Amino acid sequence: MNGTQEKICVIGLGYVGLPLAAAFGRHREVIGFDIDPGRISELRRGVDRTREMEPEELAVAEHLSFTSDPAEIAGCSIYIVTVPTPVDASHRPDLGPLLAASAIVGGVLKPGDLVIYESTVYPGATEEDCVPVLEARSGLAFNRDFFAGYSPERINPGDKQRRLKDVVKVTSGSTSEVAERVDALYQEVVAAGTHKAASIRVAEAAKVIENSQRDINIALVNELAKIFNKMGIDTQAVLEAAGTKWNFLPFRPGLVGGHCIGVDPYYLTHKAEQLGYHPEILLAGRRLNDGMGAYVAGEMVKAMLKRGLPVAGARVLVMGLTFKENCPDLRNTRVIDVVRGLEEFGVAVDVHDPHADPQEAQEAYGIPLVSEPGQGVYAGVVLAVAHAEFREMGAGAVRKFGTAGALVYDLKYVLAPDEADLRL
Secondary structure: OOOOOOOOEOOOOOOOOOHHHOOOOOOOOOOEEEEOOOHHHHOOOOOOOOOOOOOHHHHHOOOEEEEOOHHHHOOOOEEOOOOOOOOOOOOOOOHHHHHHHHHHHHHOOOOEEEEEEEOOOOOOOOHHHHHHHHHHHHHEOOOOEEEEEEEOOOOOOOOOOHHHHOOEEOOOOOOHHHHHHHHHHHHHOOOOOOOEOOOOHHHHHHHHHHHHHHHHHHHHHHHHHHHHHOOOOHHHHHHHOOOOOOOOOOOOOOOOOOOOOOOOOHHHHHHHHHOOOOOOOHHHHHHHHOOOOHHHHHHHHHHHHHHOOOOOOOOOEEEEEOOOOOOOOOOOOOHHHHHHHHHHOOOOOEEOOOOOHHHHHHHHHHOOOOOOOOOOEEEEEEEOOOHHHHHHHHHHHHOEEEEEEEEEEEEOOOOOOHOOOEEE
């Protein structure tokens, strides 16, 4: 390790912060900070509950240490903030974690220090919301005593093929010199290269539209799936046929949750509405995608009635609760909308997910996960998440959970077309 290198502190050790801290920790002194002492205790033992980092990956980050004590990060000169930026129940941006992290950094900020934000925000948030907190807590002046940068995260939870080093990193800084400094910093750990944006606001905007674009495209396919369902046409077959054209985008219908695609568009629409512009396409896509869970529940109930199966008091198994496959993250999962929708019809719902933490599922959603679903007891089975374990089971094993004549609703194309009774 080069002794002249500046010490880095990464604030927030989730899906984004931990891989970043580990990458820099292989050749720089890095302190990983998190407000959760339990998380720190686990990481010190080499345990990552998000499953993004294996113990051996943490072990080779020999210059990385962990703390939950703000006093221990005072010796750093580069602070990288990677905390969540959720929305509240009214879909308004919740900058609470971001501003709290800024206050912690501001309390230890020194002249010459650099603060880089990676959390998804609306354009202007870094300089208009975060920097004032840094100034107020530190008593230092922005772009005279300390500087800022923004480099939006592009982590894809559960994806072992596209890791931090494999994805081009957008960088930016509060001055041209700082932009160069930020860009050079990330080039140390991102083999795929960097893209230096013209300003922090441009980098913020680039991030927020990446997932907004995906959200709109998925909404379009979800709407097409509803139309094709009424026509009795298999959506997957249509998409496969259309996909033979070179410029057809390979989106698939489904539930849109998680901490990115289902959240980021609201940050952009919030800022747009502050400026007097009411977004139409962005919000239409959000409304459609947010309504898919209720749609799935309704389709399941209609199919049960058509088959002569009782609905009130019927038992249905929902397979999968996390927001995406092969990932333990339950944040903003829209599978919960399917569960609640079925319950509104009087259906008794069991949920099984080998990746989800039972305690977290109970605390976040009041759902007691079923570790071993019974066989031959369910009037319907909903394949909600395409976990590898479910794919490996095959249609026969899935059908064994159901009673005679039970329905199987495949939301993720886990089974072949003729193996499911309903598909999106």
